[in-house]
Amino acid sequence: MADGEAENQRDRICRARLFDAQGDDRSVACGDLAQLHLQDRHLLWVDLTRPDAKTLDDVWAALALPEPAVAAVDSTTTTPFLGKCGDFFWVRVVAVSGNDGLALCGQVLTLIGMRNAVVSLHDEPIPFLDTLLEREAAGSDIGGLSAESFVAALLDWHLTTYFGAVADFEIAVERLEVGILDERRRDSLPELRRLRKAASRLRRMLAPHRAVFSALSRPDFRPSESDQANAHFAALDTRYERAMDMVENTRDLVVGSFELFSSQVALQTNTSMRLLSFIAVVVGTLAVMAGILGMNFDAPFFKTQATGFWMAVAAMVVLAAASVALGRYRQWF
Template sequence: MANLPSFFARLFHATQPTRDLDIGQLNGLEPDDEALLWIDLCDPSAQQVELVWEQCRLPAAARRFLADGSTTPEVGQEDQYLWVRCVVVNGRTRREAMSGTVLTCVAGPNRVLTHRRGEVPFMEELRRLGIAHTAIGGLSAESFVATLLDRQLATYFDAVSDYEDAIERLEVAILGKSAGDSLPELQRLRRWASRMRRMLAPHRNVFGAMSRPDFRPDEGRSADRHFVALDTRFERAMDMVENARELVIGSFELFSNKTALRTNHFMRVLTFVTVITGVLATVVGAMGMNFQADLFGSGDAGFWSVVAVLVAFAAGALWAGWRRHWF
């Protein structure tokens, strides 16, 4: 993030060339209905925030909302302005551990301000669109915010996709020879799923409030359709996250069953070896009885004959057990 400018402003226009602006050009700027001003603040200084707020004449309530430093998703509005706070999945760390970046959006008449303290991939992509991208100029501020929130939800879909890939690799490992080494990965994925749900679930109040008809009654049905679609997409994301938690539970059951099968296999081997050892011990014990049989007077030849018979018996028993898949 060291090479990423903390201030970025672009004026999109539907019929005129789109242009990037300096912070000094914001003073008194009033975009018309065919234009959209987007200001992106990435880890800005307090002085930059205050200057932007003053030049764009943004509401003080939105400034207090931004300054409270909370990470809980929340939405608010006042007169012609709305503001929303959400959490974006950090794309660089989601494969190791779930973490998020707080994204705050403030929208008013033909202007949108975004604020974040870390890199957000889809925001950097939007910065790189280039000044030739004029389609955004035809969007209202509410539609632009809905676009950003839709991309925010897409980060959770991407995280679930990565999670499912990790689950598949884990199950292949469990079914292979390294099942005993899978427990740490199971624990990591379980924490991953729980963290992902804790990050997404608090957004229910945000998308639920934005989808109500009384949230932005003056903006027409276009904004309503966008926000209702966002709420539906959020519910789909929640279903996928809940399913992800069930996947790791199923993987743990697979791990438990594989461990039980390995234990049963070892017990069968130990039982078979115990039977063979018991038979050999019985034979050796019988050879130690104090009867004056001719066999006990055969000397070294008799001793080595008995040892050979015992070894042959053990080898034959092991071969028969292997052939019958007893172990």
């Protein structure tokens, strides 16, 4: 049982799949990487999730990874980066994860490309990598892609995480705006603060990638590669700009929500002031009547005693009720 658990753990740490353009795809044990003989129509993908030092050393030795690449991969920094050495190149990016558009977490993903092989390295499981492995498990023609094109595909999936985060963010904004328009809800500032922080964090996570994607699309990055791979990198840079535009728009969405909140608060304040003004007019009118009745004139009305008092009170009540009815009819409050 312990041996089976250890084997499953190794399978989760290191997953390797050999894609064959002829349709003969198969999984490969990471311990057998050194015995593989990759051909032109082959593409090896090795996915490493929080590997231990021995696993890393074995994979690097099997793939003959140069020292500059090993040093870059072993770095603990999370800043997006692009480097190359001979036929090897590596890129470090940060994918975004979150389930409601606000609780955003960064997941560092390092991709290493070489002739007929790609390695992906990350500390935590990344959903789109699992999805891709499951989707292509039944056979595919990915083996016809070059390593550069496959890295471009993985980076495109990486950008999709930002599109998904923006979509979740927009849902959160719409939910907030519906709440703002609800007359029973008063305080939306805490939610607006959360949205503003999320928009800023999303931009800080994506903006540093500009140097990486622009460098990938330049002709001097891989001048010996085919036009097809260069076209993939150029399309990837365009998609990055689209993602950046959408992330920039999240701040405008928050500003729009704040303006809606401000307008709603102003409308509620105006309604309250209108009601207070109406009450002041009615009470002031009744005060004038009471003042007139309190004048020291020897008028016959003042000799009616209790009857006159109740007549005055009734007149005030009728005047107040008529004023309220008129205000409701004219929708003053």
